[in-house]
Amino acid sequence: xxxxxxxxxxxxxxxxxxxxxxxxxxxxxxxxxxxxxxxxxxxxxxxxxxxxxxxxxxxxxxxxxxxxxxxxxxxxxxxxxxxxxxxxxxxxxxxxxxxxxxxxxxxxxxxxxxxxxxxxxxxxxxxxxxxxxxxxxxxxxxxxxxxxxxxxxxxxxxxxxxxxxxxxxxxxxxxxxxxxxxxxxxxxxxxxxxxxxxx
Amino acid sequence: xxxxxxxxxxxxxxxxxxxxxxxxxxxxxxxxxxxxxxxxxxxxxxxxxxxxxxxxxxxxxxxxxxxxxxxxxxxxxxxxxxxxxxxxxxxxxxxxxxxxxxxxxxxxxxxxxxxxxxxxxxxxxxxxxxxxxxxxxxxxxxxxxxxxxxxxxxxxxxxxxxxxxxxxxxxxxxxxxxxxxxxxxxxxxxxxxxxxxxx
DNA sequence: TTTTTATTAAACAAAAATGTCAAATATATT
DNA sequence: AATATATTTGACATTTTTGTTTAATAAAAA
Numbered sequence: 001x002x003x004x005x006x007x008x009x010x011x012x013x014x015x016x017x018x019x020x021x022x023x024x025x026x027x028x029x030x031x032x033x034x035x036x037x038x039x040x041x042x043x044x045x046x047x048x049x050x051x052x053x054x055x056x057x058x059x060x061x062x063x064x065x066x067x068x069x070x071x072x073x074x075x076x077x078x079x080x081x082x083x084x085x086x087x088x089x090x091x092x093x094x095x096x097x098x099x100x101x102x103x104x105x106x107x108x109x110x111x112x113x114x115x116x117x118x119x120x121x122x123x124x125x126x127x128x129x130x131x132x133x134x135x136x137x138x139x140x141x142x143x144x145x146x147x148x149x150x151x152x153x154x155x156x157x158x159x160x161x162x163x164x165x166x167x168x169x170x171x172x173x174x175x176x177x178x179x180x181x182x183x184x185x186x187x188x189x190x191x192x193x194x195x196x197x198x199x
Numbered sequence: 200x201x202x203x204x205x206x207x208x209x210x211x212x213x214x215x216x217x218x219x220x221x222x223x224x225x226x227x228x229x230x231x232x233x234x235x236x237x238x239x240x241x242x243x244x245x246x247x248x249x250x251x252x253x254x255x256x257x258x259x260x261x262x263x264x265x266x267x268x269x270x271x272x273x274x275x276x277x278x279x280x281x282x283x284x285x286x287x288x289x290x291x292x293x294x295x296x297x298x299x300x301x302x303x304x305x306x307x308x309x310x311x312x313x314x315x316x317x318x319x320x321x322x323x324x325x326x327x328x329x330x331x332x333x334x335x336x337x338x339x340x341x342x343x344x345x346x347x348x349x350x351x352x353x354x355x356x357x358x359x360x361x362x363x364x365x366x367x368x369x370x371x372x373x374x375x376x377x378x379x380x381x382x383x384x385x386x387x388x389x390x391x392x393x394x395x396x397x398x
Numbered sequence: 399t400t401t402t403t404a405t406t407a408a409a410c411a412a413a414a415a416t417g418t419c420a421a422a423t424a425t426a427t428t
Numbered sequence: 429a430a431t432a433t434a435t436t437t438g439a440c441a442t443t444t445t446t447g448t449t450t451a452a453t454a455a456a457a458a
Contacts, residue, residue, distance in 0.1 A: 165305050
């Protein structure tokens with residue numbers, strides 16, 4: 001393992017993430033990853049020993065990052081609606097660059113066991129859920145199980161970007177037509193989830 | 200290729216679909232598929248010549264089936280709300296048995312080109328979208344681009360089931376707790392999408 | 399400059415997955 | 429029952445992917 005840091009290790013991980021999360025090549029080979037990083041396949045082994053270890057590391061980092069992103073939004077020092085908007089902004093941006101990240105995580109959890117991740121869970125969710133509950137009591141949100149509110153929120157945020165190729169095909173929409181369609185997703189989501197007419 | 204029909208060919212396809220769509224093993228090997236079907240790997244080659252051809256056939260069938268399911272719901276002889284409920288029922292049932300079908304389709308479209316599917320598109324969507332528009336004009340639905348209504352609908356239907364393992368982990372929910380949560384999904388979706396309090 | 403150390407690469411080895419073929423088994427037909 | 433045909437299998441071959449080793453290159457330290 002290297003002691004000096006030339007950035008190659010991070011470059012390889014970043015390239016792997018690009019292939020896996022951005023392009024949706026969920027089983028990119030070591031060769032493809034090395035090519036994407038512009039290094040030889042041997043370097044990949046030098047830094048990570050095996051494909052499995054590289055994938056495991058990428059998985060762990062993605063899981064950790066997701067959890068932290070979630071926490072950062074939910075713990076931010078804002079009123080509820082501000083937190084919500086922050087969360088939407090953050091996750092929409094993330095989905096735009098890495099639409100297949102969640103898909104990767106889930107398929108990994110399916111093929112491998114869940115041993116890898118048993119450490120990870122998002123703490124601040126509970127507090128945020130309390131806030132959601134309060135907002136419902138205040139009549140600002142439709143009353144429902146606060147977990148469902150969150151799941152609905154993430155559904156509306158993520159799914160359209162994950163399944164874009166499928167719906168472009170089924171609905172016969174061009175790339176541009178589709179982009180226009182989901183262009184103001186934030187507004188759409190807020191209108192749907194908040195009990196207001198003007199958000 | 201066989202002339203008599205002993206069901207083996209269908210059995211192999213069904214087993215492949217179970218692995219791919221139900222268990223989310225998006226790159227099941229020929230051996231795994233053959234094992235799941237209880238036949239030898241050679242039979243798989245006898246019927247499909249190669250893994251690629253088997254996958255292509257499964258892909259095509261799934262795409263076709265999806266499109267037809269969509270059409271059947273949208274063309275059904277019911278008032279709008281009936282169609283909508285029918286569609287929700289059909290797709291929720293489908294998601295319960297094959298949660299990773301859409302994921303498979305999309306990742307295939309990403310790795311392979313889109314040449315395979317250029318024939319497939321859902322015709323009756325356009326008519327249904329007209330109906331959606333009418334309902335909006337009548338004030339029964341929040342006004343928005345009708346395509347967005349559809350995409351929101353599918354998001355709420357599919358995403359929670361696709362990402363179940365991830366959210367169980369992040370929210371620290373048991374299988375039962377999660378099932379309870381999304382138990383009455385239909386009611387939830389209708390409440391969210393329709394401009395009524397009692398659906 | 400030489401010596402050490404980190405990094406990369408090319409060649410090779412091993413493993414895993416796919417694909418082929420000839421023979422065996424089962425099924426139907428006469 | 430004998431023959432023909434459909435189906436399945438086991439053994440082998442090929443290809444693809446992964447992993448290792450050894451030597452070359454580049455960078456830093458002495």
